[in-house]
Amino acid sequence: MKSHFIATQFRTLIRVIATALDVLLPLNSIGVSCEIKELFEMLSKQARKAKMEPDPEDENTMKRVIIVLNQFENKFEPDPFMIRKILAHLEIKSWAECHREIKFLDDQIRVEYLNGDEREIPLLSNLIGLLCYCRGTLFEDCDFRVVDQSDGRNSNLEVLSCLNPEDFRCPISLELMTDPVTVSTGQTYDRVSIQKWLKSGNLICPKTGEKLKSLEMVPNTNLKKLIHQFCSEYGVSLAKSRTKNRDISRTILPGSPANAEAVKFLSQFLTLSLGYGTDRQKKKAAYEIRLLAKSNLFNRSCLIESGSIIPLLELITSSDPEMQENTISALLKLSKQPRGQKEIIKNGGLNTILMALKNGITLESRQIAAATIFYLSSVHEHRKMIGENGETIPALLQVIKEGTPCGKRNSVVAIFALLFYHRNRDRAIAAVYRNAAGKEYCVSILHSLCLNRGPDVVSVLAKDVSLMSVLYSLLTEGTSHAGRKSRSLIKILQKFSETTSSRLIREIEMATEQPKPATEEAKMDLFEDDDEFEEFEIDQEWDDKEEGKDVTQQWEDDWDDDDVNDDFSLQLRRELESNPEKSEVKST
Structure with a gap:
């Protein structure tokens, strides 16, 4: 897309080299041999004659991409034949390759935000919208389990395994660096720590003891990215950086008009596939929704407006474990939106989700259902409805007993959210009291x-x-x-x-x-x-x-456990500030 700009930069660079060879290099005074002089003269002539032009095929593909993006922007669905030509030139031949390109572009957007330079965001958003549309509509088969869990993860682990995690610590605070910066001596520190060091009047490098030639601090973006990958892969908490890195409030608006229309077209297509497609198409559509709604508020609103919640609720009862897991995970993402919560309750989805919580085919499905219950219980009226189902709290307790650490946490916060309705407290105590272990824990608490x-x-x-x-x-x-x-x-x-x-x-x-x-x-x-x-x-x-209990290996954190914990803290703060029962909750 920027081939003309890059070609111009190369032409300028080559012309500068030719000028330097002619003017700035005095070959006669250096005393080099005739052969060397001839080589320099030939290099100078070639540099002046060199033509750096975009490849004709690249230029044609660029024009096709611009046409497709203009069609999206004008609310016209593009010709699939033209899109396939674009993908063929880019050598994107499968769902997995398309998914990989989307992840790459998404990483580039994160880097742009980290650097504070948002000039390229519209272009990157355009390309992501186009590729998401292609992934959802043009590729029928997808090895989603392999791609989502393994793609890029093994390579990341290989890179991270070669690094010493101690190098991620700030030499001053000995904590993981959340915002690494490099000073004039070449040493890297956490920005907050080195700023405190300098403000206290220390003008030397803490690690080398050398005097700092300048107080300028250069952000070390590559190291910051590695630290984030390390924390993500190994489950290390990095609260300060996570809050900024995982902040999706910026996605409440689309990155570009073309991106917005592409997502709307894709949402309508996926909703139709959920309702009228084959079993394979339905499974793929549910998984696409799961990916689209994972970390983008605008995508969630488009999917809700397209009516995807009703067919998703119908698919929860599927006997296919992957279908059920993808469906309930997609609903989890949509339940984070207030409108999504209303649509789920309005269409009778509460009982369906409670059924998945109790009788889900896999433990993962039940754990995701528990997280969904938490988001639904953020509305006061919903807590009463959820608590009135006598099997809800026992099912959450069962997940606490059997689940992974993430599943246990989400079940606990779901129960806590339900306890803001006073009658649910008696139900929770009764559910625990039926269990012998529950009685023993109660006695320990009373003691x-x-x-x-x-x-x-x-x-x-x-x-x-x-x-x-x-x-x-x-x-x-x-x-x-x-x-x-x-x-x-x-x-x-x-x-x-x-x-x-x-x-x-x-x-x-x-x-x-x-x-x-x-x-x-x-x-x-x-x-x-x-x-x-x-x-x-x-x-x-x-x-x-x-x-001594065996702890199951934590499955992929694609249902945003960190989001659940952050949203739980936010919900608790709001309740204690505004809920009329807050004093009763505190005393309880």
Whole structure:
């Protein structure tokens, strides 16, 4: 697309070389041989005669691309025959190759934003829109599982394996560099750390001890990219950079008019394929939606407007594991949009997603459904509807029990979001209480609260007459850990009852006097007996049992677990600021 510009730059460079050979190089005064002089003269003549022109085929392809982009911009769907000619010249012969080119262009856009230079963004967006349209409409077969999980990942791992991760740390802070910059001595530091160093009056390089010739700092973009790849591949948290790098708010608008229309045409095509295509076409369409909606707000809005949610909901019940996984993942992406949430609820999608949460064919499908429940529960009215289904919270607890670390986290935040509706709290407690392990955890929590909060908690527990029977049952039926906690809790409650009875007798005898406030010694008297404080220590046997569980290898993070965590924090902050039940939530 920029062949003319590049050819002009080369012509200018060659002319400069020819001028330098003629004017700036005094061959006669140097005393070189005749053969060398002849070579220089020949080089000068060739440089003046050289013609740097774009290849005719490249120029024709460039014209075709411009025509296609103009058609998109004018809201006309381009001729597939012309697009195939473009792809043939670019040697893009398969879905995988097209997908690879899209990822490359997307990386180039990220680099442009990192560098703060957005001049090339419209052109890159045009090309991405064109290739996304080609990938979705022209290529029927796709090895999506292989491409999405492995393409580029193995090569990245090979590159990263050759590097020393310690080189990614700032020599000053010893933390991973989020914004590496290079100073005049050639050493690289994190921008924040070196700025603090310089502001404190230190004008020498911290690593070499040399005096800095200038205070200029050059961004090390390549190193920054490597650090991001390292963190992505190995699951290392890099909160500062992730917030900036994963910020998709800039995608709320299309990168260019042609890109916008290409995405709209593609969204309509995929929606029709979901409704009327073959099983293979439906699976591919669901996967295309999953890719398009992954990190682009405008793409999500186009897919929602095209009506893709209804056919996606119908495909959740598919008996094909890949179909179900792609479908529920696509719905997860669309549920992040407020309008997408409304469309899902409006079309009866809640029960369908809950069914996938409970009976999903694969664990991955159930984990993705749990994340979808979290986004749907961001609306207050939806929490009541979700909680009224008695199988929701038990299904989320099952994912916590069986899932990967990402799945566990998303199930936990989904349950927490549901707890903002007060009636869901009783349902959650009831769901945990049915489980023997849940009872044991509850006893451990109550025991910890008693030790840390003292009489404030014990006085409340002492009023619950049914608690003692549960504690005695755990003494005989529970594990050794539960038995020790129950025994300790029973002693605490009994000692509180004895103390309260003695105090009541004294109050009756001294009815006309005000009781003195309890001293710290009196408060701690509740816990002096036996080995309560010993039992409060972490039980090694219990921890060993927990740590011995097999942890499944985390599957590809293409359902944006980081987004779920970030959105959970945002939702929690909003609820505590504006929800009328916030005080009740805090106390709970």
